Amino acid sequence: MNKRDSGATGESAACEALMRAGLTILARNYRRSTGEIDIIAREGRTLAFVEVKKRSSLRFGRPAEAVNRAKQLHILRTAMLYLAEHGLDDVPVRFDVVEVLPNGVRHLRSAFDATDMQEY
Numbered sequence: 479m480n481k482r483d484s485g486a487t488g489e490s491a492a493c494e495a496l497m498r499a500g501l502t503i504l505a506r507n508y509r510r511s512t513g514e515i516d517i518i519a520r521e522g523r524t525l526a527f528v529e530v531k532k533r534s535s536l537r538f539g540r541p542a543e544a545v546n547r548a549k550q551l552h553i554l555r556t557a558m559l560y561l562a563e564h565g566l567d568d569v570p571v572r573f574d575v576v577e578v579l580p581n582g583v584r585h586l587r588s589a590f591d592a593t594d595m596q597e598y
Contacts, residue, residue, distance in 0.1 A: 529575050573589060574587050
């Protein structure tokens with residue numbers, strides 16, 4: 479399985495877990511010049527911008543640890559474009575990470591926030 483197929487498999491597992499948890503999937507692989515958001519979902523009024531990280535083991539740490547500050551900035555900038563394009567200036571948002579491992583899926587709600595990201 480190549481990296482793209484593996485990523486799609488991880489995203490599908492993440493979507494299934496999110497839907498089981500009551501979230502509605504609005505978009506997958508939302509791409510703009512600023513970056514990509516793997517999944518955009520809604521939970522009540524809140525929009526969740528979700529990064530999916532799939533790993534075959536924990537040998538190199540938790541998958542969520544790979545969502546570094548640079549990646550967070552790309553997600554934030556891309557989320558701002560999504561909000562502007564859809565006229566969603568007044569909705570609550572959060573940034574989640576879903577870890578996909580051989581033994582299951584772990585959803586980290588509000589894995590990071592934008593309160594200290596002045597450089598966006």
